[in-house]
Amino acid sequence: xxxxxxxxxxALALLCLTAAPIxxxxxxxxxxxxxxxxxxxxxxxxxxxxxxxxxxxxRGPKKASLEQCDLGVGPGRAEGAFARLxxxxxxxxxxxxxxxxxxxxxxxxxGFKREDIVKSxxxxxxxxxxxxxxxxxxxxxxxxxxxxMPLADPKERDFYKAGEYLFFRRSGPLDFSCATCHTxxxxxxxxxxLPNMTDPKQMQMVVSTGWPAYRGTQASVRTMQHRLYDxxxxxxxxDLGYASDLSVALTSYLNHHANGGVVQLPGVRR
Amino acid sequence: xxxPMRIRATLxxxxxDVRILMRHPMETGQRKDSKGEIIxxxxxxxxxxxxxxxxxxxxxxxxxxxxxxxxxxxxKGAKAGDKISVTWTDNKGDKRTDEATVAAAS
Amino acid sequence: MKSIKRALxxxxxxxxxxxVSFPDAETARSIGEQMVSEAYPGMPExxxxxxxxxxxxxxxxxxxxxxxxxxxxxQVVQASSAAxxxxxxxxxxxxxxxxxxxxxxxxxxxxRDGQVEKSKENGALCVNCxxxxxxxxxxGNVGPSLTGYGTQRGNSEAVVKYTYEKIYNAWxxxxxxxxxxxxxxxxxxPEQITHVVAYLIDPQSxxxxx
Amino acid sequence: MPKNRRTFLKLTGGAGAxxxxxxxxxxPSRSAWSAWNKPGFESKALADALKSLGAANATVSKEIAxxxxxxxxxxxxxxxxxxxxxxxxxxxxILAEKNPFPLAASFDVSNGGEPYVSTRLKMGQTSDVxxxxxxxxxxxxxxxxxxxxxxxxx
Numbered sequence: 257x258x259x260x261x262x263x264x265x266x267a268l269a270l271l272c273l274t275a276a277p278i279x280x281x282x283x284x285x286x287x288x289x290x291x292x293x294x295x296x297x298x299x300x301x302x303x304x305x306x307x308x309x310x311x312x313x314x315r316g317p318k319k320a321s322l323e324q325c326d327l328g329v330g331p332g333r334a335e336g337a338f339a340r341l342x343x344x345x346x347x348x349x350x351x352x353x354x355x356x357x358x359x360x361x362x363x364x365x366x367g368f369k370r371e372d373i374v375k376s377x378x379x380x381x382x383x384x385x386x387x388x389x390x391x392x393x394x395x396x397x398x399x400x401x402x403x404x405m406p407l408a409d410p411k412e413r414d415f416y417k418a419g420e421y422l423f424f425r426r427s428g429p430l431d432f433s434c435a436t437c438h439t440x441x442x443x444x445x446x447x448x449x450l451p452n453m454t455d456p457k458q459m460q461m462v463v464s465t466g467w468p469a470y471r472g473t474q475a476s477v478r479t480m481q482h483r484l485y486d487x488x489x490x491x492x493x494x495d496l497g498y499a500s501d502l503s504v505a506l507t508s509y510l511n512h513h514a515n516g517g518v519v520q521l522p523g524v525r526r
Numbered sequence: 527x528x529x530p531m532r533i534r535a536t537l538x539x540x541x542x543d544v545r546i547l548m549r550h551p552m553e554t555g556q557r558k559d560s561k562g563e564i565i566x567x568x569x570x571x572x573x574x575x576x577x578x579x580x581x582x583x584x585x586x587x588x589x590x591x592x593x594x595x596x597x598x599x600x601x602k603g604a605k606a607g608d609k610i611s612v613t614w615t616d617n618k619g620d621k622r623t624d625e626a627t628v629a630a631a632s
Numbered sequence: 633m634k635s636i637k638r639a640l641x642x643x644x645x646x647x648x649x650x651x652v653s654f655p656d657a658e659t660a661r662s663i664g665e666q667m668v669s670e671a672y673p674g675m676p677e678x679x680x681x682x683x684x685x686x687x688x689x690x691x692x693x694x695x696x697x698x699x700x701x702x703x704x705x706x707q708v709v710q711a712s713s714a715a716x717x718x719x720x721x722x723x724x725x726x727x728x729x730x731x732x733x734x735x736x737x738x739x740x741x742x743x744r745d746g747q748v749e750k751s752k753e754n755g756a757l758c759v760n761c762x763x764x765x766x767x768x769x770x771x772g773n774v775g776p777s778l779t780g781y782g783t784q785r786g787n788s789e790a791v792v793k794y795t796y797e798k799i800y801n802a803w804x805x806x807x808x809x810x811x812x813x814x815x816x817x818x819x820x821x822p823e824q825i826t827h828v829v830a831y832l833i834d835p836q837s838x839x840x841x842x
Numbered sequence: 843m844p845k846n847r848r849t850f851l852k853l854t855g856g857a858g859a860x861x862x863x864x865x866x867x868x869x870p871s872r873s874a875w876s877a878w879n880k881p882g883f884e885s886k887a888l889a890d891a892l893k894s895l896g897a898a899n900a901t902v903s904k905e906i907a908x909x910x911x912x913x914x915x916x917x918x919x920x921x922x923x924x925x926x927x928x929x930x931x932x933x934x935x936i937l938a939e940k941n942p943f944p945l946a947a948s949f950d951v952s953n954g955g956e957p958y959v960s961t962r963l964k965m966g967q968t969s970d971v972x973x974x975x976x977x978x979x980x981x982x983x984x985x986x987x988x989x990x991x992x993x994x995x996x
Contacts, residue, residue: 286989290911293921293960299594301532302549381551381593382559413653417660418667420696425664426689428682429741429819430757430812433693437774437810445760445772447915447991454696472916475593492741494672494679502671505664526915541956554964571878575955582955588883590938590946590964592919598960599949770991 291524300392300470300522303477307393310386316366325361327354327394334397339519342508344409351415353507355481356499358390374498378485379476388477391468395521403464403514412508415501419509422502423453432491434506448526456513463514466523477522480507533626535601535610542604542628544575546597546612554589569617570595576611577601606630657695679743688712692808705807712804716797717815719822724796724829725787731831732838734824735759736768741819754819756828757812764831765838775811782833782840795829882945888937888972891945892983895935897974900981903928906973908986914965917990923960928977931957935976939985940969965990 311322311334327337328345342353348360355377362368379385407413426433437445438453451458467480484503488496496503529549535542548570555567573585575597583599601610608628615621655663672680685693688711691704700708718724737755741748758764761774764781785791798805800815800822814820820828831837882894892898909923924934934957935948941964949959957975965971970985 286912287915288911289909290914290921293909293911293923294919294962297545297547297596297598299547299596302529302547302594305532306529381557382565407652410653414655414660414663417655418663421657421660421664422667424695425668425685425693427668427685429817431689431692431817432812443772443774445774446770447772450774472919475918489742489744492743493683494675494743495746497671497673500667500671500673502664502667505667552964577954580953582951582953583959584877584950584952585959586878586883586948588943588946590941590943592962592964596921596960596962598923598958599951600956600958602954602956604954 294470294472295524298470298522298524299475300468300477300524303389303392303468303470303522304396305393306384307389307391310389311393316362316368318365318367320365320367322358322361322365322390324365325358327357327361334394336398336401338395338398338521339401339403340405342412342415342504342511343406344411351409351411351501351504351508353480353499353504354391354394355387355479356504358387358394359499362386377498378478378482381475385476388468388479388482391479392477392522395468395519398519399521401519403460403511403517403519405508405511405515407512415505415508416512418501419505419507422506423509428492430492434487453510453513456516459510459513460515460517463511464517464519464521466521466525468521469523469525471525473526478525528620528622531612531614531622531624533610533612533624535604535608535626535628537604537606537628537631540603540605542577542601542608542610544599544601544610544626546573546575548573548595548597548614548622550593550595550614550616552589552591552593552595567617570614571617572615573597574613575599575601576609576613577604578608579611604628660695675746679746679748688803688808688813692803694808700808708803708807709805712801712807712813712816715816716800716804717822718796719826724792724826725833726823726826726830728827728830728834728837731756731827731829732765734820734828735764735831753821753824756814756820756824758828761810766842767838778832778839780840780842782835782837785833787833787835792829792833795832796825799825799828879945879948882948883943885945886943888939888944891937891943892972892974894945895948895974895981896976897935897981897983900974900983903975903982903984906975906982906984908971908973908984909960910971910986910988912987913989913991915991917965917967919962920965920971920988920990921960921962922971922988923958924973924975926957926973926975926977926982928957928975928982931975931977933976934959935974936961936963937972937974938963938965938969939972940967941965944972 314321323332325332327334328340328343329337338354342351344351359370359373362373363370373387376383376385377387379388407416423434437443437450441452443450451462453459467483468477471478481498481503484506485496532547534545550570551568552570553565553568555564557565559565567589569589570587574581575583582601585597606628609625610628611623611625613621613623668683672683688708691708694700734756735758738757738760739749739751740754759768759771761772763771763777763779766779801813802809802811803813812819815822815825832839879894882891885891885894905927907925910921914920922936924936926934931951933948933950936946937944938946946963947961951957965988968989970987972983972985975982
């Protein structure tokens, strides 16, 4: 039937961090007007609003808000947190990205079960994801700031270099690595532009204007973890563990390339 | 329970530029759920926009309007501080009203 | 690559100062491999096995701008050439119409929620990366355009054999190419490959029509 | 039979409540469901939908501007804005010709509402998007083609 059906989404598919950044599309290719019209009134703003409510609401078995959640810039502070993640957190002894850290707070402070949050991490057309809303809110609180991910702690440098190794690591029935699709300029899978992730300029655009980003084809905000999950799916690997060290290491590698990019979240993608 | 709309109203001269995002599934009645059952048609049929209590736009929609709908309009003769009120009603009879204040041009 | 180079250049300098050091390549590799082993929690071994590397994949995973050594390239070519399999019929060019469908099919073997996608056969994924039918504009460019492939090369036995083997295992000709080893990895059957070969070389195929 | 009866009761109940609401001044009267153009929205052919709007013999007008992308990379959110420069514009309707039900939306403007609307449509395939404007009781149209592409690695 005509009206885009949910089941069609996997078929339309999504290779690694496809979906070129909206703001980069200034050339008049027939697509630009539509992208601008969507970006000007981004439905992702609805996720930001919901995320803000969820952040301050007393929730979970422990009836706590996230106002004591330390995202790396002090308890309850969302301002500027995204621009400095992933980073090392002494309390967990781990390098964590935004989602991994929110997961920690929702479990430790609010008493949610980890497996429940993981299960509902990606929203569907019938069920919103709290995580997607929270990430939209926290991400938006770095808007206007420059990405400035630290590599001060040795663990952060371990993750960065492991992320680099993993970016180039080929495996699976299609012999893919991230690098297969993301190390050259001007490449496309079908009509979908593929950013060159070894180019800091392109990475600044990819990271600082999404993810999180509202995806028109999925009618939802999607996060970096979802982006990596879908890449990994397209590479024919098993379900990528949510907030796994591998996913955080890749994010460390990519986000550090994006340092200096001005954050404007959530973004909009196809 | 429905989610609040996001209404932005900004003055450009004496015209208020009004941009409204609504949270609604806008189900077409064509989509199937994970069990293969058709999800009933469920969409916003009517949107009324008022400026200081006077109706300026009466929209009638079909299920072809996108999920999480957007509506942009312009209202002449507006001033900063004026009230913009938006009410949607869907085919199940659910409705929601939200308000915003016209902001001076930034 | 610039920022990575900068990091590598910086590393020794800062080590000298004694406060910032990056793990060396071998350490990064062992941390990375540990992460791979923990990246798929709750998944059966039959699925996580896909993330393990074969020797050629290991060689082909050069980090950054590092280049293959001639010895490594020779090793990949040799291992790849030694492992060709051909269809039982030994006929290497099949039905171009079947090949046309396969080339546009991007599915097969994907895993969601621990379940492998159910499909009759895997697609050949060609148009994701290659232009083929000049009328189809919805094509990728990660690989070179193959429009007019047969027109340019003809359909001699040698061309057919080369084309078959190239699809079966691209690394036999271009070590560590981006092109997946579709036959070698069992993603496509030898019979499926013959149909894709036909789609590329058959004079009647849209690939060779202007 | 029982099912039909229930539907009937439900509908009349709903209509009753609506009338009460209108009477109580809760809803501006023009927004009552009677205003929802059922025959128009349920028309499967463009011609029928135009007829339902009273626009079967509408005049093509250059005073109507349709802003929409030449190519939409996602048919489920196609931005479409319509501006009418025709004096005394009363309403703007938007139709996607190849949709199963072409009429997507109608907008009545009044009391300072400018003849401009912007929204987003679902479009299953490449199609002309039509704008129909009613001004001073007359009908005018314009159209623009929007191509729908499929990206990704399908």
